[in-house]
Amino acid sequence: MVNLADVAHQAHVSKMTVSRVINHPEKVSTEVRTAVMAAIELIGYQPNRIAKALVNHQNYVIQFLVLEDVVTVEPNYAILLLHLADVLNQKGYTLEISTTITDNDHIDGIIVSGWRQSDLLALEALRVPVVLYGESPTDHDMAYVDVDNRIGTMLATRHMINAGYQKIIYVGMDVDLPFSNERELGYLDTMVAKKRVSRVYTVANHSHIAEQLIHNIMAQLPKNTGIVCATDRIALGVVRALNKKNGVPEQYGVIGFDGVFIDQISSPQLTTVHQPFAKIAQSLVDNLFLQLQNSELVMQRIAPELIRRDTTRA
Amino acid sequence: MVNLADVAHQAHVSKMTVSRVINHPEKVSTEVRTAVMAAIELIGYQPNRIAKALVNHQNYVIQFLVLEDVVTVEPNYAILLLHLADVLNQKGYTLEISTTITDNDHIDGIIVSGWRQSDLLALEALRVPVVLYGESPTDHDMAYVDVDNRIGTMLATRHMINAGYQKIIYVGMDVDLPFSNERELGYLDTMVAKKRVSRVYTVANHSHIAEQLIHNIMAQLPKNTGIVCATDRIALGVVRALNKKNGVPEQYGVIGFDGVFIDQISSPQLTTVHQPFAKIAQSLVDNLFLQLQNSELVMQRIAPELIRRDTTRA
DNA sequence: TAAAAAGATGTTACCGTTAACAGCTCGTTG
DNA sequence: CAACGAGCTGTTAACGGTAACATCTTTTTA
Numbered sequence: 001m002v003n004l005a006d007v008a009h010q011a012h013v014s015k016m017t018v019s020r021v022i023n024h025p026e027k028v029s030t031e032v033r034t035a036v037m038a039a040i041e042l043i044g045y046q047p048n049r050i051a052k053a054l055v056n057h058q059n060y061v062i063q064f065l066v067l068e069d070v071v072t073v074e075p076n077y078a079i080l081l082l083h084l085a086d087v088l089n090q091k092g093y094t095l096e097i098s099t100t101i102t103d104n105d106h107i108d109g110i111i112v113s114g115w116r117q118s119d120l121l122a123l124e125a126l127r128v129p130v131v132l133y134g135e136s137p138t139d140h141d142m143a144y145v146d147v148d149n150r151i152g153t154m155l156a157t158r159h160m161i162n163a164g165y166q167k168i169i170y171v172g173m174d175v176d177l178p179f180s181n182e183r184e185l186g187y188l189d190t191m192v193a194k195k196r197v198s199r200v201y202t203v204a205n206h207s208h209i210a211e212q213l214i215h216n217i218m219a220q221l222p223k224n225t226g227i228v229c230a231t232d233r234i235a236l237g238v239v240r241a242l243n244k245k246n247g248v249p250e251q252y253g254v255i256g257f258d259g260v261f262i263d264q265i266s267s268p269q270l271t272t273v274h275q276p277f278a279k280i281a282q283s284l285v286d287n288l289f290l291q292l293q294n295s296e297l298v299m300q301r302i303a304p305e306l307i308r309r310d311t312t313r314a
Numbered sequence: 315m316v317n318l319a320d321v322a323h324q325a326h327v328s329k330m331t332v333s334r335v336i337n338h339p340e341k342v343s344t345e346v347r348t349a350v351m352a353a354i355e356l357i358g359y360q361p362n363r364i365a366k367a368l369v370n371h372q373n374y375v376i377q378f379l380v381l382e383d384v385v386t387v388e389p390n391y392a393i394l395l396l397h398l399a400d401v402l403n404q405k406g407y408t409l410e411i412s413t414t415i416t417d418n419d420h421i422d423g424i425i426v427s428g429w430r431q432s433d434l435l436a437l438e439a440l441r442v443p444v445v446l447y448g449e450s451p452t453d454h455d456m457a458y459v460d461v462d463n464r465i466g467t468m469l470a471t472r473h474m475i476n477a478g479y480q481k482i483i484y485v486g487m488d489v490d491l492p493f494s495n496e497r498e499l500g501y502l503d504t505m506v507a508k509k510r511v512s513r514v515y516t517v518a519n520h521s522h523i524a525e526q527l528i529h530n531i532m533a534q535l536p537k538n539t540g541i542v543c544a545t546d547r548i549a550l551g552v553v554r555a556l557n558k559k560n561g562v563p564e565q566y567g568v569i570g571f572d573g574v575f576i577d578q579i580s581s582p583q584l585t586t587v588h589q590p591f592a593k594i595a596q597s598l599v600d601n602l603f604l605q606l607q608n609s610e611l612v613m614q615r616i617a618p619e620l621i622r623r624d625t626t627r628a
Numbered sequence: 629t630a631a632a633a634a635g636a637t638g639t640t641a642c643c644g645t646t647a648a649c650a651g652c653t654c655g656t657t658g
Numbered sequence: 659c660a661a662c663g664a665g666c667t668g669t670t671a672a673c674g675g676t677a678a679c680a681t682c683t684t685t686t687t688a
Contacts, residue, residue, distance in 0.1 A: 001419065003674055014638050019676060029636060049420050050373060051674030053364045054643050061408060066396060075575065078392035082380060085411035094375060094420075096408045097399035105315065106363050106408075207579045233579065240581055261389065262579065265521050265547065267554055317644055328668050333646060343666060365644030368673050 002045045011039035022047065049092065062088055062288065063096045063107045068114025075261035076275070077113055080133065083281035084111065091285070103127065109288045117177065129291035131284050135178040135299070143291055145283040148301040149179045152273040153186030155306045156228045156255040159271070161194055163313050165226030165253045169199040171210060171238060172230045183230050183257065203234060210237030223251040226312070232256035236266045239311055254311040268310035275304055316359045325353035336361065363406065376402055376602065377410045377421045382428025389575035390589070391427055394447065397595030398425065405599070417441065423602045431491065443605035445598050449492040449613070457605055459597040462615040463493045466587040467500030469620045470542045470569040473585075475508055477627050479540030479567045483513040485524060485552060486544045497544050497571065517548060524551030537565040540626070546570035550580045553625055568625040582624035589618055 004015045011018065013032060020028050021036040028036070039045075053060050064084055066077055085095045096107060101122050112123060113133040120140045123130050132144035153170070160168045170187040173180050184200060191198035201217065203209045210229070214221070214237070229235035235256030242252045248268060256263055259274030279302050290296050308314075318329045325332065327346060334342050335350040342350070353359075367374050378398055380391055399409045410421060415436050426437060427447040434454045437444050446458035467484070474482045484501040487494050498514060505512035515531065517523045524543070528535070528551070543549035549570030556566045562582060570577055573588030593616050604610050622628075 004676095005674080015674090016639080016676080017637060020637085023676080027636080032636080046419065048368075048674050050364055050367045051643090052676080054362075054368050054645090054674080055676050057643075059364065073389070073392055073396065073575075075387070075389045075392065078387055078389065078395070081392070081395070081411060082387065082413055086413065089412065094408060094410045096410070097395060098403065099396055099400065105360065208581060208583075211581060236579060237581075261387075265550060265576065265579075267522060267525060267551075318646095319644080329644090330646080330669080331667060334667085337646080341666075346667085362644050365673090366646080368643090368675090369645050369647085371673075 002043050003048065004045075006043055007036065007039050007045045010043055011036045059106050059108050060092060061094045061096050061107045062285075063098050063104070063110045065098050065101065065110050065112045066114050067099070067101075067112065067116070067119055074114075074258075076258055076277075079260050079277045080113065080281055083278050084284065087281050087285045091289075101126070109292060111284050111288060129288055129295075131288045131291065133280070133284060135182065135301075137178055141297065143287055143297040143299065145280055145287055145300045145302065146179060147275045147280065147304045149182035149304075150186035150189070151301075152257055152304040153183045153228055153230075154190045155304070156257070156273050157187050157190040158194075159255065159306055159308075159312065160226035160228060160253055161190075161196070163226070163253055164224070166224045167199075167222060168196060168226040168228065169201065169221075170228045170230075171213065171234050172200055172202045173205045173234065174202045175205075180230060187228050205231055205233050207233050207237035207240065210234040211241040212237075214238050214241035221252070223247070225251075226253040226255070229254065229256050232258045232260070232262040232266070232270055232272055235270050235272065235311070236262055239266055239268070239270065249311050249313045253313065255306075256311075259307055263307070263309070266311075271309045271312040272307050273304045274307045276302060316357050317362065318359075320357055321350065321353050321359045324357055325350045373420050373422050374406060375408045375410050375421045376599070377412050377418070377424045379412050379415065379424050379426045380428050381413070381415075381426065381430070381433055388428075388572075390572055390591075393574050393591045394427065394595055397591050398598065401595050401599045405603075415440070423606060425598050425602060443602055443609075445602045445605065447594070447598060449496065449615075451492055455611065457601055457611045457613065459594055459601055459614045459616065460493060461589045461594065461618045463496035463618075464500035464503070465615075466571055466618040467497045467542055467544075468504045469618070470571070470587050471501050471504040472508075473569065473620055473622075473626065474540030474542060474567055475504075475510070477540070477567055478538070480538045481513075481536060482510060482540040482542065483515065483535075484542045484544075485527065485548050486514055486516045487519045487548065488516045489519075494544060501542050519545055519547050521547050521551035521554065524548040525555040526551075528552050528555035535566070537561070539565075540567040540569070543568065543570050546572045546574070546576040546580075546584055546586055549584050549586065549625070550576055553580055553582070553584065563625050563627045567627065569620075570625075573621055577621070577623070580625075585623045585626040586621050587618045588621045590616060 004018050007018045008015045018036055021033050025033055049060055064081055088095045103126055109129045111131050132142055135146040136142045136144045172184045188198055203213050227238050229238055235254050238254050239248055242248050256270040256272040259272045263270035263272040283300050283302060287298050290298060318332050321332045322329045332350050335347050339347055363374055378395055402409045417440055423443045425445050446456055449460040450456045450458045486498045502512055517527050541552050543552055549568050552568050553562055556562050570584040570586040573586045577584035577586040597614050597616060601612050604612060
């Protein structure tokens with residue numbers, strides 16, 4: 001309701017001076033500046049984003065594109081979303097949600113999650129800057145932010161070793177995307193470094209399928225085995241198959257990956273590699289703004305954190 | 315990039331005529347209208363939302379306020395959010411996410427979820443229209459849209475009776491909010507109508523606590539008992555406590571409420587009362603626009619649907 | 629100490645759209 | 659057939675900001 005003209009009148013200066021105080025304060029004398037700031041404070045002026053947008057040819061809107069199937073939508077995205085909204089609000093930007101790739105001209109940039117390989121071409125073709133959540137394949141030169149997946153499973157595997165589990169296996173997921181491959185490598189590298197024999201199983205990312213797998217391979221799981229899982233979903237199924245009766249965490253250790261929601265509703269609660277979503281959100285936004293300003297493409301990996309709960313022994 | 319002036323030039327008319335074709339087509343002659351529409355089509359004009367917003371004193375932004383604690387955020391909200399975004403995009407509106415109540419002037423309306431009793435005063439004080447997701451208490455006269463909670467547990471209870479479970483109990487949640495009370499009433503009413511003896515337990519909405527409850531009261535749960543639960547979270551704990559070995563669904567039936575995510579990762583998968591989020595999102599938006607146009611406060615209840623899965627017998 | 633440069637503030641025009649009003653054409657009416 | 663009104667289209671000004679330029683004052687410089 002209050003606008004630049006009101007402030008200008010209150011401070012006995014022109015609109016332009018007020019605008020300068022806000023955008024280029026160094027170009028205004030100290031006395032005038034403090035007077036204007038006092039006036040702004042007094043009448044409670046807040047800049048009109050719409051008018052600013054019109055004259056600057058910007059929209060102050062960033063789109064969050066959720067390409068994952070809505071039905072199976074991971075709670076991860078909800079958490080990331082809320083953090084993104086916070087970070088952007090602080091910069092005076094609005095976060096818009098979308099589930100389809102469309103070449104709008106009412107947005108300034110896009111943050112994408114849940115993408116598949118097949119989406120990347122369409123994303124590269126867009127006229128606005130794009131940042132992926134999740135490492136992009138090497139044949140696409142796209143900015144991304146991801147948790148450091150390899151370090152994540154490395155932490156998990158090391159923790160298994162330190163906790164004294166003898167045999168340590170990995171249950172990965174059957175998608176050929178960098179994050180998935182990286183998680184597997186984190187396990188494999190650590191096992192090689194520690195001179196252990198590694199064993200990898202692969203399943204679809206569903207608790208029931210993981211549960212079934214464990215039942216099928218139970219004969220090959222001696223007591224004192226640690227099971228590093230590619231996701232909390234898989235870990236949930238593994239824990240369900242093993243169960244307290246079979247001795248989780250005493251006889252079998254289980255570690256998941258993601259640390260959102262699922263880890264908490266599991267029983268016992270999952271030891272898991274937690275993605276620091278607040279940091280990831282901040283990085284995604286910073287990365288996008290960097291691209292807006294310098295057209296600079298940056299790839300970033302954020303270190304994850306192992307959260308020790310009840311599916312591994314101390 | 316293309317603007318009204320470009321279309322006007324292409325169609326040999328004034329900008330105003332083009333604007334009219336878009337906003338008040340009945341005020342333009344048929345020939346001119348078709349010519350202008352052809353021009354719009356030809357050069358691919360899309361109205362500039364920002365400029366429109368400036369002149370109309372609207373923002374074309376609706377805020378989705380998630381007041382639930384971020385850490386425990388229910389996947390429900392994520393689903394609702396995605397549906398809301400779709401509905402609003404179709405109307406040319408942007409959905410903005412926020413987690414705190416602030417009296418912005420860059421939004422046109424608010425849809426609130428996860429609110430508590432203590433938030434309502436602050437919400438009523440806002441200058442923009444507000445619609446609640448979830449029935450408001452009778453002492454607050456606020457527009458809301460909710461699933462019909464009473465019918466939901468009624469469906470669940472009836473289904474238990476039809477499936478032949480002898481004893482039927484209800485595990486509710488320990489919050490004093492209308493949705494929670496309504497769910498309990500749906501159970502109680504049905505039990506009275508069918509001349510059954512009802513029994514209500516109350517727990518916090520966490521799977522582990524529900525699991526513990528079942529262990530504690532196991533002695534009072536004869537075989538052939540049906541357990542109607544206030545949420546899928548509670549149902550998840552109940553199922554875990556009972557388990558296939560104890561005979562879910564043959565000896566014990568369990569029904570949850572919500573039908574998002576949790577019902578699917580449970581084992582066996584939950585029979586549940588599903589909230590139709592697409593419909594709810596549509597209603598929330600319609601309701602909000604009604605308020606924007608006529609200042610009319612409307613309360614709406616959307617019928618839920620029972621989804622039969624593996625925690626009740628056929 | 630006069631001219632040039634630097635500093636501070638104001639004026640104008642514009643971003644893309646629409647409401648309000650003005651103007652033109654044509655048909656109706658007394 | 660002059661006056662009037664209905665129907666259609668165009669002109670102007672405004673929404674709330676900001677860049678570019680203009681103007682005025684002060685400082686620097688030769």
